[in-house]
Amino acid sequence: MRYTLDKLKEQKFFCRGDILVYILIAVITVVVMCVFLIPERQNALERINIYYDNDLVYVFDMETRQGKTASGYENIIAEDYSGETIRVTIVTDKGENVVEIGSSYARMASADCRFADCVRSFPPIKEGGDIIVCLPNKITVTGEGVAVSNEIRL
């Protein structure tokens, strides 16, 4: 026993091989921390989709801040980029809706339908899966992205 303790005291704690192993462990630990502890890059809202009568008529990319009207629907969609928020107006045989798109949300700003439930009752779209429906005018607005919030809005 005495011999073993003396031998240990004589030995260097860090040999070259050991240092490599320690570095490897440190690297693995940092990588694991990065992967599992630092949240993934999650865009709550990547795109806003606007449907008319179940047809996708307009897509707005939240990152590039540019919208694109589907072919054949140019005559019902009008975009206004002049203000702080972008306003997309949809005019169809059913009526007129205006969707306001901010930096991190979209909402129905106005609708000419009877009760305007889509303006009053639907909370703004803030993350993937959020949805606003205007039944009378057959307009549906959906958020595409990730549902990241812990909030339930009722």
Next chain:
Amino acid sequence: MKKKLPIILVLPTILLCFLLTSCRSDRPLVYSNPSYFGAALRAVIYCKKDIFSTFAENADILLDNLDKSFNEQHENSDIGRFNASVDGEKIPVGEETYNLILRVKETYTLTGGAFNPCVWYLTDLWGFSSRFSTSAKAETPYDREYSGEYLPLPGQKYVEAFKTLADFDKVLCYEEEGSFYLEKQNTLVTVEGVDYYAKLDLGGLIKGYATEKLALLASSLGIGRGYISYGTSSVVALENSKGKEFDLTLTNPRRSENAPDSFLRTSIKDISVSSSGDYERYYEIDGVRYCHIIDANSGAPVNNGIIAATVICADATFADMLSTALIVMGKEKALEFMASEFVSENGVKIVFALNAGEKYEVYTNMAEDIAITDDRFSLAA
């Protein structure tokens, strides 16, 4: 010993990896369906993709079946056939419809008639039935021509006549030799030579019932994290991604440019919540707000000061019915109900907001669990 040092360090590292892997929350999967009951169903759930696919497929079927059974606009639905019937006709219905109507009858009795699904004609008379969302055409003898944006107020003779149709005791629900029936008795009223019979409107509970059914579906698939909501009416909350509570925010019944979207915040987990209010569907004539919630006793939209009510309890269908009933009750009866043995014994949590003139008062039996987020609202003394 020296050679064992790396192993001593490697093992905890592997253990750390394992723990971190097991702690990591998956991204939620979102199911949306805007096709039924005039609102969008949304399920945000944490599960594997194959389980989510099964959930989504079954949810589509389930919602379609609910629509076929309970949507009165479908003439072949149970409720559609009942609404088209006259007094004394036995209308065969499914067992699910029978059981649901029995639950509605229990709530009707419990709330002293404040929750009454027999207000179909009154709802239609005041212009809040679904046909008014899509058409402005006069279709019935009691329809009025639109004056600008809104319907003129209805004639009193129709209000009085349709009040007599709103007697849920005259709707029988029974089982006979293994079959289930709905039947109306002595509901007939005649106005200007036209006969009217009682009709049911399940709009005050169907969203709660749908979330309840989808929560059961989720449970049967082993889904324990996420939530299922139907518009801004009903939600069944499971656990959040970390197995903890969700933050629940309630729509501000008096939203404006300068007021926040919500007026109250609380935390929920493994519970159902339902909200109703005069802010969802309404019109104003001469400064008076006429909302979609009808008081069968007065025959008119409620206007008693309660502008929003929220119920938190284990039963989503009951929560949906009770949130409407509280608004119909008015302040005194709602307070009485909130203090009742039923509420305390069943762990029912209630919040309602009252328009008290210059400010809005919040009444609740869960004051310690809520935070008011709009300065115009305050807890009642």
